[in-house]
Amino acid sequence: MSAWPKRRSLALRSHLILLVIVAMLPVLAFSAFVLLRFSQSEFAVAENQLSERVHLISAAVDRELENTKAAMKLLATSPSLQDSDLVTFHQQATEAARVLDVDGGIVLFDATGQQLVTTRRPFGDPLPRRPNLELLDRVFETGQPQISDLYVGVPTNRRLLAIDVPVFRDGEVVYDLSTAITPDRLSTLLAEQQLPPDWLASISDRKGTIVARSISPERFIGEPVNPSLLAKMGQAVDGSFPHVSREGIPVYTAFARSPISGWTVAIGVPESAIDTPLYRSLLMLIAGGTVLVLAGIGLALLLGRRIARPIGSLSAAALALGRGRTPGDPTPGVREVDAVGWALRKADERLRQRADERDRAEEALRASHERTVEILESISDAFYALDADWRFTYVNRRAEQVWGRPRESLIGKVLWEEFPQSLGSKSERALRRAAKERSAVDIETVSAVLDQWIQLNIYPSSSGLSVYFRDITERKRAERELARHRDHLERLVEERTRQLTTEVAERQQAEEALRQSQKMEAVGKLTGGIAHDFNNLLTVIAGNLDLLRGKLGEQPRLLRLVSMASLAADRAEKLTQQLLAFSRRQRLRPRAIDLNQVVTGMEDLFRRTAGERIEVRTILSPDLWPAMADQNQLENAVLNLVINARDAMPDGGRITIETANLLLDAENASQHPDLAPGRYAQIAVCDTGLGMPPDMVLRAFEPFFTTKDVGKGTGLGLSMVYGFVRQSNGHVTIQSAEGEGTTVRIYLPFAGTSASEAPESRAPQGESRSGSETLLVVEDDADVRALAVSVLGDLGYKVLEAATGDAALPLLMARPDIDLLFTDVVMPGSLSGVDLAQQARERHPALRVVLTTGYASSLVERERLAEAVEILRKPYRPADLAETIRTALDR
Structure with missing residues (x-):
């Protein structure tokens, strides 16, 4: 083989290697870029998911509290509470507690914290006071529903969360209606959210105390939250941050604050659940790149061809994910690219799961809204809701009926444009004040729209205002009528009070007279009994003296002694007769007599008895009615009065003897308990003497009571007069004051016939005669x-x-x-x-x-x-x- 081919082969291999390296660098860079973007996207997705889940749970908590609070507010408008009919309200509250399934029952408190009604005990049982008045005081001060932090109930020793709403009457808070739920209810709510097993969800109150937890609730409920979470909760906004859970596990935490209760809902996800896949993908990328570089040139073309397809598949998956479609399965190729493709697929699944959860939350929110609407449609009050721009957002059926307008013509319209007559009215000022101060306003006014009295209850909400109103025209009319009757009744009471004052004074006077009469009656019975015994004794004494006188013969000294004893017996007999006269047990011979004739016949005797220094004059009524009385006893009585008048004027003066007719009706006779209504003849003896103080006047008729010196009177003169007059069915009175003289008036009953002569009493006939019978x-x-x-x-x-x-x-x-x-x-x-x-x-x-x-x-x-x-x-x-x-x- 020549050198050129070798050099070409080496160059080719070098080029291939260089090509592989050059080709791998963009792939590695792209994979690193995709992994970085994925990690950022995954973290953002996890953070958004945490934020959405924590807000969903916060909304579920608010919905749970809002439903309970709305039911309690509806119960607070019960007519039985407005009428203070607590027996009926106890029945209503018991039924409401059963329907709401509240753990703490329903309790009604007054302003002092005293329980008035509780569904946990029968009505009428003794009830305790509320030990902690902080929540109750806020209800009465603000007039707004209040939700408590976690506390331990005194009777049950259970951890509870109280929900209190005010009860209004005439625009004033008169009661606090309270219920309570247990933390178990909120823990159950967390369990219903179907969080992953390693996710931690918790609810804490305003003080940072854990009230519900998805993991180990029995261990941590009532304990304070992690200090780092407590510090974040003190901030004004919601958010997420990493910290360490109470179990010591590093977590990413998102939290949200409930606008209704002020509680904080937090969800923590272990950091390993988010970081570990990213670290694993990064290590795989580094390892794969190293393997690819070391694989050499032989794999360069293959890797080049195999890389293009997975990247294209990854791009298509990312594009589909961005368009909201489900990405297809990634094309097998490079492992790292495959992992990114599968991560995109997993992210799509998580996004769709989150969308499903959001749909369920929205469905639950719609159901809650429908229940609220059902309640608002069934209440007897007219109700409408306004947003911040004064536009109608809701109008119930009762408001449609009252206004006579369909709700479709009002929804979305501005209140002042649809009802311009409300501008400048008291209703407008109340609405604007509630919106400005963000506090409840309750007023009673004449509606400018309906021209009738209405009661207006305005409550601010996060979206605007909620307004209840009802027609109270009949109640106002009844109140005016009641006020008129009350004024009339007050006048009658004042008049009757004056009458009663007079009657009480008269009754006291009559009672005093009755007591005096009863006293005299008791003394009369006593003296009568004494006189009876004296009569028996005198009968024995006088009889034996008479017998003794007949047996003494001619013994002057002894006869003189017997005569002296007989004389004493006669005087004692006279004394007993006076006692019998006072006790009204003497023998009378009443007949019709003319008082004028009695006075005229005794006028000389009166003057001789009075003496030269005292003037005696008579004032006789010309048409005097005949009186029924014993004339002899009457003469003795009048003579006794003249003698008493003489003795009361040692330096001289005037005695006036006056007769008159007197007709007593039932009212006047009631002032003298012992005197019946009818006609009476009156004889009065008046003097200008020393007079008597009131205490002596009260005792003047008592036997043996006298103002004279010792030895100058027996004290039986006036008592004899009193007994004779009372025995004659008459009446006798004394009016006297020190230095102003004394007047004694004798009232004798009308005889009905003209005066006649008294029948002669039969005198003993002859001497004592004997017999043998x-x-x-x-x-x-x-x-x-x-x-x-x-x-x-x-x-x-x-x-x-x-x-x-x-x-x-x-x-x-x-x-x-x-x-x-x-x-x-x-x-x-x-x-x-x-x-x-x-x-x-x-x-x-x-x-x-x-x-x-x-x-x-x-x-x-x-x-x-x-x-x-x-x-x-x-x-x-x-x-x-x-x-x-x-x-x-x-x-």
């Missing part, structure tokens, strides 16, 4: 009974005795020969004297009866018996007893 003496007082039995026995009567009516009745039944029953009226046991006499006369009609008593009221019982009944008043003397018994037997 059989008598039964019934007396519970042993001494009185012994006296009566002794006197009657001395007169020749056959006398039987018994201590009680119960003991006497069998004797009467067994002894039909008893001619007369002499019995006390008031006795212990089941039978009184009247009952005993009545039963005895039913069996023995011819039986004569004599009743003895010291009580006038008991004499009324006489009417229950036949006329053959005599009355012997205690205390009695032996002569009175003998005369009464003989009179009864002789009838």
Whole structure:
């Protein structure tokens, strides 16, 4: 072989080698360029994918919170809350909690944090206060829904996230409606995103506390995030950066902040998942280039031919990828070029997977939007939404009905152009203020468009304003009517208060009078009982003195002693009669009398009694009505009043005796509890004396109470007057003041007939007479009974005795020969004297009866018996007893 061919062959080989090298350099350079661009593209794709995924998760979190918050806001407009009907609202909230499937239930708080309603407990159970008031205070201060950071619930000791919305009434926040979700709900949300197993997703609250995590949530929930991530979260924008996870794995991290909750959503991808394929491709490129250079010239042409086809395929794949089409399988050739082709194919698959995920997110967003629209279409309030240019973006069905315009004619139109009458109105100012201050505004105003009262609730959103309004014309009309009725009621209450004040004063006066009357009644019962016992004692004393006088004969000294004792007994009898008069138990003989005649007939006596230094004058009514009373007792009463008036004027003065008619209606009679309405004749005794203080006036009628010096009065004068008048069904009053004199008025009931003369009382007839009849003496007082039995026995009567009516009745039944029953009226046991006499006369009609008593009221019982009944008043003397018994037997 010649040298030239060898040289040509070497040159050819050299040229081939040079050609291969020259040919390989562009290929290697192009491959390096493609790999660099691919690595940049792959990193950008991964970064975009991370950013899109983190924003999708953030949107899912917002959607979850927004759905819950929208449902809570809708529940906050419940009419039962506006009417404070918490029982009905508890039922609504329980149903809402079941539908929403909220973990923490639904709770209603007042401004102090006190739970009013909770779906976790039956209505009416005692409820605690909220321990942390920070979130509640923000709701009441801003009037905006609030979402809390992660906290531990006190009752359940569970980690929770609270969602609170305000409840408005008349434009003011009155309640805080709260619910809570657990971090598990957000962790489930992360799991639903179907992230690659080695990708790490987390959600952290505003304080940087982890509230949800896709990997090991039970380990890291409640822990703080990585400091480098916390520092990036403090920046104003979203982004991505490399850092080390809590497990110590280097990752590329992208994060986004939720505009609704302020929480941060972060996704971390291990650096090895992105860097390793790129490093491997670079090493393969270097190794392949070295192999290609060392392969020599023999492979130069083959490699040249084989390189062209893969590069063309790679270019076509890149072009198809750039046009959005799926690149075909790469043409086999150079391994590095094939790897780039397959990487492009993988990138296409990832892009398409990301597009599918975006489509699913958009579908979920559309579903959420449809649910929101369904809610807005079903509410009773009219609703519309505006963008930042005041254009309608949404109008619900209720707003169409209220405005009378289809929503198609409003969507996209400017509010002020479609409703120019709103310009300058209170509604416009409220809308502009809400848009400017980015805060909720609630007002009540007269709509310039509808010419009716509306309640307007305006809430700013990220895209503009959300506006609710409702017709409150009827409510305003009812409020005005209620205010009118309230004013009228207040006037009525004021008037009634004045009436009640007057009535209370009158009632107090009447109660005081009633207490005084009850006091006098109690004292009267006491004095009556004392007088009854005194009568029994005086009967024994006086009777035995009379018997003793008859047995002394001519013994002047002893007779004088007996006379003195009898005189004392007479005085004691008079005293008991005064006590009986006060207790209204004296015996009266009422008849129709003319008070003018009584005063005229006693006028001289009044003047003699008053003395020369006191003027006595009378003022008599010409047409005075006749009064029903005992004239003798009335004369004694008036004389007692004149004597008291005289004693009250030691230096002289004037006594006026006046008569008048008095007609009392029910209202005036109510001021005197013991006085019935009707006609009365009045006699008054007035003096100009010293008078009495109020405390003495209240006690003036009490027995033995006197303002006179010791030894100058018994204190029974006014009490006798009081008892006589009350027993006569009348009334007596005293008006007095120190230094202004005293006036005593006596009211006596109208007689109904003209005055007549009093019947003469029957005087004892003849001397004491004896007899031989059989008598039964019934007396519970042993001494009185012994006296009566002794006197009657001395007169020749056959006398039987018994201590009680119960003991006497069998004797009467067994002894039909008893001619007369002499019995006390008031006795212990089941039978009184009247009952005993009545039963005895039913069996023995011819039986004569004599009743003895010291009580006038008991004499009324006489009417229950036949006329053959005599009355012997205690205390009695032996002569009175003998005369009464003989009179009864002789009838």
